[in-house]
Amino acid sequence: MKILSIETSCDETAAAIISKELQNDHITILSNVVASSFALHSKTGGIVPEIAAREQLKFIIPVIEKAIENCLPTEEGKLKIENLDAIAVTVGPGLIGSLLIGIETAKTLAYIWKKPIIPVNHLLGHIYANFIQTTNHKQLTINFPALALLVSGGHTDLVLLKSHTEFKWIGGTLDDAAGEAFDKIGRLLDLPYPGGPSIEKVSKKGVIGSFVFPRPMIGSKDFNFSFSGLKAAVAREIIKLEKLNEQQVADISKATQNSIIQVLIRKTVKAAKEYNVKSILLGGGVAANQKLKEKMYSQLSTLNLQLHVPPAHLCTDNAVMIGAYAAFHYKPILWKNITANPQLYFN
Numbered sequence: 001m002k003i004l005s006i007e008t009s010c011d012e013t014a015a016a017i018i019s020k021e022l023q024n025d026h027i028t029i030l031s032n033v034v035a036s037s038f039a040l041h042s043k044t045g046g047i048v049p050e051i052a053a054r055e056q057l058k059f060i061i062p063v064i065e066k067a068i069e070n071c072l073p074t075e076e077g078k079l080k081i082e083n084l085d086a087i088a089v090t091v092g093p094g095l096i097g098s099l100l101i102g103i104e105t106a107k108t109l110a111y112i113w114k115k116p117i118i119p120v121n122h123l124l125g126h127i128y129a130n131f132i133q134t135t136n137h138k139q140l141t142i143n144f145p146a147l148a149l150l151v152s153g154g155h156t157d158l159v160l161l162k163s164h165t166e167f168k169w170i171g172g173t174l175d176d177a178a179g180e181a182f183d184k185i186g187r188l189l190d191l192p193y194p195g196g197p198s199i200e201k202v203s204k205k206g207v208i209g210s211f212v213f214p215r216p217m218i219g220s221k222d223f224n225f226s227f228s229g230l231k232a233a234v235a236r237e238i239i240k241l242e243k244l245n246e247q248q249v250a251d252i253s254k255a256t257q258n259s260i261i262q263v264l265i266r267k268t269v270k271a272a273k274e275y276n277v278k279s280i281l282l283g284g285g286v287a288a289n290q291k292l293k294e295k296m297y298s299q300l301s302t303l304n305l306q307l308h309v310p311p312a313h314l315c316t317d318n319a320v321m322i323g324a325y326a327a328f329h330y331k332p333i334l335w336k337n338i339t340a341n342p343q344l345y346f347n
């Protein structure tokens with residue numbers, strides 16, 4: 001089965017072609033193209049929806065063209081449009097203008113090429129980035145029940161997967177998402193947008209213990225998170241110091257990263273024990289954070305739990321993950337029945 005997938009929920013414009021073997025769960029990436037407008041958002045310190053959508057309008061056709069051009073040949077030879085089984089597209093959650101660009105393009109192509117269309121929830125896409133085979137040597141096996149920690153710019157959620165078809169949301173953030181906290185604190189520290197990778201980079205020079213920030217809700221009985229208090233605590237510290245030198249920026253970055261990571265790990269481990277899961281899946285842009293991966297790995301190694309983390313370029317927004325979810329949940333519909341749902345969540 002071959003799927004062309006499209007993702008435009010936030011500021012990226014992405015298209016990919018994946019194939020899935022029918023007899024097993026093996027997903028292969030045949031092409032993967034991502035265009036980002038983040039350089040434009042650096043000037044404003046965050047995404048301006050109108051600017052993101054205008055850029056996506058420019059990028060969408062060239063990105064899809066490139067995904068088709070770059071598609072690796074298979075046993076059927078070079079990709080022919082007639083060999084595509086379906087078009088998958090992100091329908092939500094996300095920015096309405098951005099979502100519509102991907103959806104309307106997917107609809108048009110589906111109509112012209114006479115292909116069915118598969119609507120995909122972006123959040124489930126992030127989780128399914130874990131089901132993509134990225135090396136030819138290793139057979140990928142994910143044992144259920146699995147617990148997914150989804151940590152992106154807009155979401156922080158813990159989701160229990162009993163199987164490919166049974167999902168249960170067990171907790172999430174009550175205010176800011178983990179990525180949002182990184183981004184907002186990055187802005188307070190005058191670091192380049194997006195804050196997550198910038199904080200990770202400068203925190204390497206930070207001294208542990210120079211600053212200590214709260215670990216919100218770390219001891220709460222539920223599986224919810226809250227990061228806005230952390231942001232407020234960092235803001236208070238910055239105001240107190242008036243002018244920060246380079247070392248203080250690094251120290252505050254390290255303390256911020258530590259607080260976020262500790263809360264994420266504590267809640268994930270607690271949920272893993274309570275639900276007796278066999279695997280942990282990380283997903284979303286924050287899962288690209290090396291320290292989060294290392295610390296999660298060392299915590300889980302004592303518990304005999306498998307940890308799966310997609311490679312960094314599949315943690316941040318991409319279309320391969322959208323194709324992967326669609327391949328595992330192949331429920332094609334007619335192009336005219338698809339609609340954007342900016343508020344889509346786990347149902």
Ligand code: KG4
Pocket residue numbers: 010151152153154155178179180182183194195196197200284285286287288289290315316317
């Ligand atoms: O999943 P994603 O690409 O887009 C959304 O669906 O939101 O996630 C973007 C978020 C941003 O908040 C960004 O700061 C964060 O992921 N991020 C990171 C890292 N790379 C991206 N946060 C911490 N460490 C990183 N290395």
Ligand code: ZN
Pocket residue numbers: 122126152153284285316317
């Ligand atoms: Zn995302």
